[in-house]
Amino acid sequence: MPETPDIRPENPRPARDSLYRWTMGAIWFLLVTMPLANLWFWIDPASFPGPGIAEARQYAPETLGAPQRIAGFLITSLSLAAILSAMWHIKHLIQAFEAGLFFAEETVSRTNRAARMLFLYIGVALISQPMLSVALTFHKAPGTRELTLTIGDSGEWVGLLVALVLLFFARALEAARRQSDELAEII
Numbered sequence: 001m002p003e004t005p006d007i008r009p010e011n012p013r014p015a016r017d018s019l020y021r022w023t024m025g026a027i028w029f030l031l032v033t034m035p036l037a038n039l040w041f042w043i044d045p046a047s048f049p050g051p052g053i054a055e056a057r058q059y060a061p062e063t064l065g066a067p068q069r070i071a072g073f074l075i076t077s078l079s080l081a082a083i084l085s086a087m088w089h090i091k092h093l094i095q096a097f098e099a100g101l102f103f104a105e106e107t108v109s110r111t112n113r114a115a116r117m118l119f120l121y122i123g124v125a126l127i128s129q130p131m132l133s134v135a136l137t138f139h140k141a142p143g144t145r146e147l148t149l150t151i152g153d154s155g156e157w158v159g160l161l162v163a164l165v166l167l168f169f170a171r172a173l174e175a176a177r178r179q180s181d182e183l184a185e186i187i
Contacts, residue, residue: 020098027091031084038080042073064136071135079124086117103177111170118163122156 041048064072093110101107 020094023094024091027087027094031087031091034080034084035077038073038076042069042076068136068138072132075128075132075135079121079128082117082121082124086114086121089114089117103173103180105177108170108173108177111166111173115163115166115170118159118166122159122163125156125159 037048089110093107093114096102096104096107096110
């Protein structure tokens, strides 16, 4: 009987560590549950566990009609889509790092995309609060409708900081990638 050759690499890749597994698990959990939680909140806010969407809670969403709930769902879905997109790019970035692709063009691209999506999230979050307040009080009589403007939500500041860090990280990765390409040409 012929012997099959051993095709395993000399230095097998170590098993993925627990930080990677936990991070990927948390990202997948959030990617799945955040849209479902948003939908649940707007369908039946009274049965939604926890504080819910803070901006919407102040308007007693359980007393709102279907048009206001649909508008609330659509408005909150805008910022949710931006943050989920950023998480998707961060997931791919972590996978690239795990695969050892530290200076690949795709790594730089994913880092830039994640930063841009976080900037978009911040922009959408700034305009969604006034839109949400108008949409949720539009059914009220004139004079009792609201337009709420907020600046200074800590989540937006943290998001801005993370987006800036990712942007500078992308620049550092791009510079390292160029140096790596130059060294590869010399060798």
